[in-house]
């Protein structure tokens with residue numbers, strides 16, 4: 001099968017984990033930021049998480065280098081444009097990209113400048129390529145909570161004009177959800193859709209909590225519902241979208257190997273799974289690679305693929321108009 005030509009939808013991709021290595025070198029020179037090497041191979045190897053990663057925390061160390069050049073409006077706009085361009089060139093037709101505005105204030109940018117820059121870059125790519133997109137604002141679970149409402153307020157000006165949803169990301173501790181109830185409620189009040197990273201490193205109870213306490217409509221990863229019947233049943237009953245990111249899950253040791261990934265069993269049991277990249281550079285992947293891996297390892301047919309494609313449309317935080325457009329690519 002020609003995986004490159006298949007129409008694709010990626011609902012879970014981090015901007016800062018998807019920066020082109022050459023762009024790091026270019027922007028570091030432009031911005032006079034010191035980076036460990038000027039050699040593209042060395043920069044690439046510093047950005048890609050190794051197979052020897054022990055856990056999610058080690059995986060997350062790979063984001064410091066890209067973030068060092070994502071502190072100006074021009075740098076952020078360029079990186080946003082490029083991730084949409086890269087995805088468009090492999091036939092991603094709809095792309096939800098997420099990032100943490102709190103991580104881009106090292107040189108004093110306001111949240112409005114930061115969010116405005118990612119949206120501008122995305123819109124530049126949308127005008128040039130056959131791709132539509134939206135941004136998701138991720139709050140880092142380990143960060144101080146005093147500016148979360150400021151992020152939500154700044155993003156609200158862009159709601160349904162490039163920004164659609166709110167997410168919690170970063171290291172996952174058991175029971176993290178309860179601390180975030182007031183913030184998620186505030187985001188919902190403002191009109192954000194909700195997706196939450198849960199059941200990746202953490203326990204299945206986190207998925208149960210993300211849905212029941214934080215009203216998540218989708219969860220990032222959600223792997224560990226396998227060990228938690230209540231979470232599994234809730235996901236099934238409420239049709240909660242599972243944002244599966246196969247390569248990332250292996251790197252972070254959320255699963256040992258692809259053949260042990262529960263997504264196949266989820267799909268057979270009619271849970272709404274989607275296929276996503278998580279981090280194009282840190283996980284050294286593309287949507288074409290992720291789709292190929294899933295189709296080959298799980299022995300899925302073309303009909304299965306388009307079934308998953310339709311699930312992604314249903315789960316997307318896109319407008320009805322965009323969903324209609326995406327359906328025109330379905331077989």
Ligand SMILES: O=c1[nH]cnc2c1ncn2[C@H]1C[C@H](O)[C@@H](CO)O1
Pocket residue numbers: 014015016017056060063098099100103138169170171197200248278279
């Ligand atoms: O797979 C992930 N799980 C939890 N957090 C993640 C993952 N990939 C990236 N992040 C974090 C690191 C980034 O700096 C942040 C915002 O994109 O989100």
Ligand SMILES: [Zn+2]
Pocket residue numbers: 012014169197220278
């Ligand atoms: Zn993620």
